[in-house]
Amino acid sequence: MKLNIALLAGDGIGPEVIEQAVKVSDAVAKKFGHDITWTPALTGAAAIDAVGEPYPDETHDVCVKADAVLFGAIGHPKYDNDPSAKVRPEQGLLKMRKKLGLFANVRPTFTFPSLIDKSPLKKERIEGTDLVFLRELTGGIYFGEKGRRDGGETAYDNCVYSREEVQRLAKKGFELAMTRSKKLCCVDKANVLETSRLWRETVQAMEKDYPEVTVSYEFVDAVAMRLVQWPNSYDVLITENLFGDILTDEASVISGSMGLMPSASVGTDNQLFEPIHGSYPQATGLNIANPLATVLSAAMMFEMAFNLPEEGAAIREVVNKALEEGMVTEDLANGGKSYGTKEVGDWLAANI
Amino acid sequence: MKLNIALLAGDGIGPEVIEQAVKVSDAVAKKFGHDITWTPALTGAAAIDAVGEPYPDETHDVCVKADAVLFGAIGHPKYDNDPSAKVRPEQGLLKMRKKLGLFANVRPTFTFPSLIDKSPLKKERIEGTDLVFLRELTGGIYFGEKGRRDGGETAYDNCVYSREEVQRLAKKGFELAMTRSKKLCCVDKANVLETSRLWRETVQAMEKDYPEVTVSYEFVDAVAMRLVQWPNSYDVLITENLFGDILTDEASVISGSMGLMPSASVGTDNQLFEPIHGSYPQATGLNIANPLATVLSAAMMFEMAFNLPEEGAAIREVVNKALEEGMVTEDLANGGKSYGTKEVGDWLAANI
Numbered sequence: 001m002k003l004n005i006a007l008l009a010g011d012g013i014g015p016e017v018i019e020q021a022v023k024v025s026d027a028v029a030k031k032f033g034h035d036i037t038w039t040p041a042l043t044g045a046a047a048i049d050a051v052g053e054p055y056p057d058e059t060h061d062v063c064v065k066a067d068a069v070l071f072g073a074i075g076h077p078k079y080d081n082d083p084s085a086k087v088r089p090e091q092g093l094l095k096m097r098k099k100l101g102l103f104a105n106v107r108p109t110f111t112f113p114s115l116i117d118k119s120p121l122k123k124e125r126i127e128g129t130d131l132v133f134l135r136e137l138t139g140g141i142y143f144g145e146k147g148r149r150d151g152g153e154t155a156y157d158n159c160v161y162s163r164e165e166v167q168r169l170a171k172k173g174f175e176l177a178m179t180r181s182k183k184l185c186c187v188d189k190a191n192v193l194e195t196s197r198l199w200r201e202t203v204q205a206m207e208k209d210y211p212e213v214t215v216s217y218e219f220v221d222a223v224a225m226r227l228v229q230w231p232n233s234y235d236v237l238i239t240e241n242l243f244g245d246i247l248t249d250e251a252s253v254i255s256g257s258m259g260l261m262p263s264a265s266v267g268t269d270n271q272l273f274e275p276i277h278g279s280y281p282q283a284t285g286l287n288i289a290n291p292l293a294t295v296l297s298a299a300m301m302f303e304m305a306f307n308l309p310e311e312g313a314a315i316r317e318v319v320n321k322a323l324e325e326g327m328v329t330e331d332l333a334n335g336g337k338s339y340g341t342k343e344v345g346d347w348l349a350a351n352i
Numbered sequence: 353m354k355l356n357i358a359l360l361a362g363d364g365i366g367p368e369v370i371e372q373a374v375k376v377s378d379a380v381a382k383k384f385g386h387d388i389t390w391t392p393a394l395t396g397a398a399a400i401d402a403v404g405e406p407y408p409d410e411t412h413d414v415c416v417k418a419d420a421v422l423f424g425a426i427g428h429p430k431y432d433n434d435p436s437a438k439v440r441p442e443q444g445l446l447k448m449r450k451k452l453g454l455f456a457n458v459r460p461t462f463t464f465p466s467l468i469d470k471s472p473l474k475k476e477r478i479e480g481t482d483l484v485f486l487r488e489l490t491g492g493i494y495f496g497e498k499g500r501r502d503g504g505e506t507a508y509d510n511c512v513y514s515r516e517e518v519q520r521l522a523k524k525g526f527e528l529a530m531t532r533s534k535k536l537c538c539v540d541k542a543n544v545l546e547t548s549r550l551w552r553e554t555v556q557a558m559e560k561d562y563p564e565v566t567v568s569y570e571f572v573d574a575v576a577m578r579l580v581q582w583p584n585s586y587d588v589l590i591t592e593n594l595f596g597d598i599l600t601d602e603a604s605v606i607s608g609s610m611g612l613m614p615s616a617s618v619g620t621d622n623q624l625f626e627p628i629h630g631s632y633p634q635a636t637g638l639n640i641a642n643p644l645a646t647v648l649s650a651a652m653m654f655e656m657a658f659n660l661p662e663e664g665a666a667i668r669e670v671v672n673k674a675l676e677e678g679m680v681t682e683d684l685a686n687g688g689k690s691y692g693t694k695e696v697g698d699w700l701a702a703n704i
């Protein structure tokens with residue numbers, strides 16, 4: 001199979017972790033007889049520095065033409081203390097999501113038995129945790145009209161959702177639930193927000209099309225609690241953009257494996273895969289960044305974008321093997337022997 | 353001192369836990385020579401049943417005339433499955449907050465050494481946790497214009513903040529920080545929301561008036577993570593209404609003492625005190641509800657509304673004593689001997 005992949009390395013440790021995912025993907029491609037063409041393109045602070053714009057049109061063209069996008073991380077400390085700076089790396093992220101139509105962010109949280117002790121939560125609370133958030137990614141308060149009035153003294157942000165936006169996200173949720181334990185939780189704030197009431201009534205109306213799926217409706221504040229108390233009581237969760245931003249990050253720390261969590265952002269025509277961690281500027285160039293989340297994002301890419309589950313499984317297997325054999329970066333070494341970013345990548349590629 | 357207190361017991365276990373707080377407050381009043389007049393008034397589902405309205409005008413009058421309001425809990429299962437019901441208990445809560453001008457919700461989270469093992473988090477993560485959220489309670493997306501258009505197919509909620517609303521909340525945050533460890537964290541989403549940028553610039557401009565306070569600015573998603581990872585790294589946190597709703601609930605489960613957490617909601621003219629737990633309809637009338645959060649809310653009332661710190665301390669002391677001596681309800685008994693709601697209340701009052 002010919003696979004045409006856009007490669008957006010981004011900022012900080014982005015280029016280093018992306019390099020390892022490329023190695024591993026190439027090894028998988030070789031083993032299974034695929035032919036990958038990687039097309040690099042600029043994004044984030046790197047793109048601002050080069051062309052004054054965090055998601056340039058040329059990058060968008062590369063993404064649109066590709067079969068999938070593999071993304072590293074963006075963000076640079078020089079933009080951190082001035083959230084109102086005219087051009088910011090995050091704006092590139094939002095523009096990219098919108099222009100590529102990536103309306104569903106797929107964020108799994110699962111545990112690795114060998115890492116469970118790294119969790120801030122007690123073992124008995126998190127054992128068996130295996131949940132997936134589907135976060136709506138191109139609507140809500142992120143993209144509604146925003147601005148100032150009264151000479152700057154009053155600010156506003158508008159949260160807007162159409163039934164269709166809810167339906168397409170919920171459909172993915174129901175479909176995913178059907179491939180798993182047939183449990184779906186709709187997270188909203190329907191006791192206060194009109195948009196949440198639209199979410200709830202829309203999902204309720206879809207229940208009849210998926211009679212095997214058990215749907216529950218929970219308020220966002222209750223979910224923020226139960227995620228810490230009983231994360232393994234959840235399976236598939238669907239929610240709007242801002243709630244998803246907060247809850248997926250909260251969920252990511254419970255497993256103890258945050259540095260390993262991959263994600264996908266999918267739409268009708270385009271699909272993007274990226275680690276959930278940030279650009280860790282302090283670690284840039286030190287060959288210490290953990291590449292596993294990006295490598296596992298490549299596994300999701302084979303599975304979801306190319307419908308090649310065996311190739312994805314091969315990557316997951318070699319990652320498990322690396323964890324078992326201690327072929328890991330500093331952050332996972334528990335003070336024991338550790339390896340560099342590149343060495344871990346080389347070992348994974350060699351062991352595919 | 354003459355203390356005139358409005359008593360809003362509400363629904364579910366509300367009346368039972370309120371009864372114990374009244375006993376304890378009366379015992380404290382007797383000991384210190386105060387004279388309390390309690391004026392009961394209807395609220396929540398109880399008020400809907402009686403007069404068709406969850407926060408009736410008569411109740412509002414009672415609250416306005418009182419020196420403080422002691423509140424139980426509201427919510428009833430018959431309203432749970434229909435978030436769009438015309439009259440809901442929660443609407444009473446929102447109306448009450450707005451009409452009484454309770455713009456600052458004060459939500460402490462702290463640990464009791466004897467309860468630390470109940471936390472879902474590991475002991476070393478939570479030891480020493482003692483933080484306070486100040487949540488803005490009468491603005492933001494809760495109270496902005498909301499509705500439908502396109503024949504009901506599109507829903508919207510408007511989030512609005514004025515500089516003045518931010519200032520009065522932030523002022524309370526700075527003042528509280530001055531009485532504690534002089535650390536203040538402003539939680540926002542200034543990389544995406546215009547209202548958050550107004551929050552951040554307003555707080556930044558106030559920093560010069562409190563040169564001793566160290567202020568940090570963190571994004572809401574990052575705080576949702578760090579609250580689980582290192583709760584004891586926080587002290588005073590200020591935030592807007594919806595972020596506060598989610599984060600204060602998340603924070604409440606980390607200490608292992610959720611059933612014990614009190615809260616205050618304060619404005620310019622009125623002050624209300626209530627446990628953070630809900631109305632637990634399943635436990636209604638069974639004499640098993642834990643009254644300690646409501647009793648500790650009464651302690652906050654003596655301290656904050658009446659400026660009577662010794663009276664507050666006397667209540668805190670007797671609560672600690674009850675915990676140490678195992679004079680607790682079922683939920684805290686670890687399978688050992690437990691006592692009824694009334695028995696715990698009687699014991700506390702007798703031991704003041």
Ligand SMILES: CC(C)[C@H](C(=O)O)[C@@H](O)C(=O)O
Pocket residue numbers: 090093245543544573
């Ligand atoms: C950087 C920021 C705009 C972004 C978001 O809020 O969506 C990030 O937090 C994320 O979750 O990808």
Ligand SMILES: CC(C)[C@H](C(=O)O)[C@@H](O)C(=O)O
Pocket residue numbers: 191192221442445597
């Ligand atoms: C019941 C609901 C409207 C309320 C809120 O969201 O403010 C509750 O969750 C709270 O935090 O007091």
